[in-house]
Amino acid sequence: MDKFNVFVNVNKIHPGANALITFAYADYARKTEKMSDSQIIAEIMTHLRDIYGSKIPNPTSLLRTKWQSNENSFGANSYTAVSTKMQHFDDLAGEVNGKLCFAGEHTHKDYYSTVHGAYLSGLREADKIIGL
Ligand SMILES: Cc1cc2nc3c(=O)[nH]c(=O)nc-3n(C[C@H](O)[C@H](O)[C@H](O)COP(=O)(O)OP(=O)(O)OC[C@H]3O[C@@H](n4cnc5c(N)ncnc54)[C@H](O)[C@@H]3O)c2cc1C
Structure with missing residues (x-):
């Protein structure tokens, strides 16, 4: 298989x-x-x-x-195990002290494990940095 x-x-x-x-x-x-x-x-x-x-x-x-x-x-790439909660993706996307930001497919709860999830997470973090 x-x-x-x-x-x-x-x-x-x-x-x-x-x-x-x-x-x-x-x-x-x-x-x-x-x-x-x-x-x-x-x-x-x-x-x-x-x-x-x-x-x-x-x-x-x-x-x-x-x-x-x-x-x-x-x-x-990331995958959802039986115990995975959608909150885990948000946790991985959380910035540290308003200075350190994280993009990557594993930080996108709608499109994790994909190229478009990685891309969208990069746009999200760029917006976040501009707003900081
Ligand atoms: C075989 C395979 C097939 C796939 N097919 C598809 C598909 O058909 N469609 C789809 O949408 N997605 C597919 N994916 C998933 C997609 O490739 C990933 O979700 C996407 O590339 C993730 O992008 P990313 O930027 O989050 O991480 P990555 O592309 O993994 O980028 C992370 C980068 O960080 C670097 N890095 C790691 N550690 C360090 C360190 N300590 N210091 C500096 N750099 C470091 C790595 O070398 C890498 O360049 C596939 C993945 C694989 C493996």
């Missing part, structure tokens, strides 16, 4: 790129961070060969992200 179940053909956006993007989610995403490139390629190819047949070749290279262990992210 969480394993490489969507493929994006980059050629459609950048002709000649000859690249596919695929995704791993949740527990399986954490597991893949500990897998070698060749293990991941083997797993992905089982899915592609189900779709296109056993004769398709392996990719010539693999470029991968490791959102969970990357020290600048430690995860992909």
Whole structure:
């Protein structure tokens, strides 16, 4: 279920790129961070060969992200756990001493986890700073 179940053909956006993007989610995403490139390629190819047949070749290279262990992210984006309250998003958006302000998708309670949430939070904080 969480394993490489969507493929994006980059050629459609950048002709000649000859690249596919695929995704791993949740527990399986954490597991893949500990897998070698060749293990991941083997797993992905089982899915592609189900779709296109056993004769398709392996990719010539693999470029991968490791959102969970990357020290600048430690995860992909915020999500609401069972115990999450909408107030938590407002808490994260609270400024400190009228001097330190916070934007970011995790501070937007309507559009958390998205690019537009991040963007709108930046506009909100810019307005706040102008008003200070
Ligand atoms: C695989 C994936 C697919 C996604 N797909 C979509 C999608 O289709 N549509 C959508 O709307 N959203 C999508 N998102 C979510 C979207 O990318 C994020 O919600 C958005 O980028 C968050 O923006 P942000 O500015 O809040 O944080 P970020 O973009 O994470 O920016 C935070 C920045 O702070 C930097 N940083 C971290 N720590 C420090 C530090 N100590 N000092 C200095 N800098 C630091 C980081 O390097 C980073 O550049 C996706 C996310 C992922 C991971």
